[in-house]
Amino acid sequence: MAIENARDVYTRRMEGVSIWVVESKYIHASSPDDATAFYEPANDKVYRHPTFYDLPDELKHM
Amino acid sequence: MTAALIQYTLHLADDSLILGHRNSEWTGHGPILEQDIALSNIALDLIGQARNFYQYAAELSGTPVTEDQLAYLRDGWDFRNCLLVEQSNGDWAKTILRQFFFSAYQTSLYERLAQSRDKTLSAISAKSYKEGIYHLRWSSEWVIRLGDGTEESHTRMKNAVEELWKFTGELHTAAPYEEETAAKGTSPDLPTLRPLWEDKIKEVFDEAGIPYPPPTWMQTGGKEGRHTEQLGYVLAEMQFLQRAYPGCEW
Numbered sequence: 642m643a644i645e646n647a648r649d650v651y652t653r654r655m656e657g658v659s660i661w662v663v664e665s666k667y668i669h670a671s672s673p674d675d676a677t678a679f680y681e682p683a684n685d686k687v688y689r690h691p692t693f694y695d696l697p698d699e700l701k702h703m
Numbered sequence: 704m705t706a707a708l709i710q711y712t713l714h715l716a717d718d719s720l721i722l723g724h725r726n727s728e729w730t731g732h733g734p735i736l737e738q739d740i741a742l743s744n745i746a747l748d749l750i751g752q753a754r755n756f757y758q759y760a761a762e763l764s765g766t767p768v769t770e771d772q773l774a775y776l777r778d779g780w781d782f783r784n785c786l787l788v789e790q791s792n793g794d795w796a797k798t799i800l801r802q803f804f805f806s807a808y809q810t811s812l813y814e815r816l817a818q819s820r821d822k823t824l825s826a827i828s829a830k831s832y833k834e835g836i837y838h839l840r841w842s843s844e845w846v847i848r849l850g851d852g853t854e855e856s857h858t859r860m861k862n863a864v865e866e867l868w869k870f871t872g873e874l875h876t877a878a879p880y881e882e883e884t885a886a887k888g889t890s891p892d893l894p895t896l897r898p899l900w901e902d903k904i905k906e907v908f909d910e911a912g913i914p915y916p917p918p919t920w921m922q923t924g925g926k927e928g929r930h931t932e933q934l935g936y937v938l939a940e941m942q943f944l945q946r947a948y949p950g951c952e953w
Contacts, residue, residue, distance in 0.1 A: 678836035682748060685830075 707883035709763045710783060711890060712824070713773070714878070714926055716756030717784035719831075720774055721934070722805055723749030724941050728792055741841060745802065748834040755827045775945035779934050783878075786925035787870040789934040796849050796859035800867055803842035807903045808874045808896070810835040815891035824889065843907045850911025860913055872921025875900065881926070 643662045651657055671679055683689065726746035733739025757770035787805055792798045813835055816828035849856040875897040877885065884890040908915050924930070944951060 677833045678840070682834045682837065686747065686751070 705763060707880040708821070708889060709760055710878075710880035711884045712756050712760040712763065714783035714880070715824075716753045716760060716773070717782045718788055718805075718809075719749040719756065720753035721782070721784045721937055722788035722802070723747070723753060724937055725788065725790075725792060726798070726802070729798065734795055742798070745838050745841070748831075748838070752827065752831045752834070755831075759823050759827070771945070775942045779930050779938060780928040782928065782930065782934060782938075783926055784934075785870070785873045786922055786931055787867065787874065789925065789930060789937055790867060790870065791933055791936070793863065793866065794859055796856065797863040797866060799842055799845040799849065800860065800863040802838060803846050803907070804867060804871050804874070804904070806835055806839035806842055807900050810839050811896045811899045811903075812891065815896065819890060820888045839903075843903075846907050846913070847911040850908070850913040857912065860911065864913060864916060868916045869920065869922045873923040873925060876921075876923055876926075878926040 644660050647660045647662070652660075723746045726742050726749065730739065730743045730746070733742055753774070754770055757773045760773060761768050761770055787801060790797075790801060810832060813828040813832040817825050817832060819825040819828065846860065849860045851857070875893045877893045881890060881893060885892045905915050922931075925934075
């Protein structure tokens with residue numbers, strides 16, 4: 642059923658050629674308690690984003 | 704007091720910069736892609752912390768000195784980092800263990816420094832603490848993975864302990880400027896942090912199957928500018944460009 646639901650919702654615009662389903666009990670997720678140590682340090686590191694390159698005007702859709 | 708505070712701030716900056724630089728030597732050489740990126744991330748976190756502390760030290764000095772000059776134009780005897788962080792990378796086990804020893808110390812330090820009477824040190828520490836918690840988690844898991852891994856990884860981790868243990872005593876031995884800042888409530892009393900550090904090391908070593916070393920002689924001096932020959936190699940590479948092309952920017 643999950644595969645069929647996924648097929649109906651996520652492949653309508655030709656997004657997919659294959660669907661993988663995993664039972665939720667097999668998923669390992671980060672703990673919300675770790676959120677500050679895991680994700681906040683990235684907030685002030687602008688140099689990680691490739692936004693410092695000047696792109697020529699002819700380049701579309703970037 | 705300002706003199707001690709400047710020395711202390713430089714000490715915090717130098718610890719982070721030198722370990723950050725050592726870690727950055729792995730960029731492009733990590734054992735697998737994810738670990739190459741992980742260690743480079745840690746390097747960037749540490750160098751970012753160093754920048755914050757250098758900027759503050761420059762401001763405190765009341766001179767036109769800049770963070771770049773503090774990093775690139777001081778000589779070995781001016782650096783106030785502990786001996787542990789300047790030690791060579793060695794193999795993966797030694798790099799991991801160096802990070803683990805240091806992060807276990809740094810997180811407990813930052814946690815207390817976040818309560819410092821000095822608002823700037825407190826703010827930098829509170830922010831950096833979040834980074835340190837992840838460094839500690841990452842390096843702890845690797846100590847366990849290697850210690851409890853194959854015969855070879857276990858041997859390498861034990862050799863790393865043998866090499867680095869003598870540099871861990873300095874972490875909690877206060878230099879004169881640290882005694883001064885602690886007396887003013889600017890920094891924590893270092894020896895009181897030692898039991899926390901030991902508990903963490905014991906907990907992880909226990910899981911890794913690595914014996915906790917017996918009390919032994921400890922090397923000190925880095926925090927007062929007396930370094931091992933290792934620091935010279937770090938500075939030679941790190942400072943080369945600014946020495947050869949003063950003021951060069953790109």
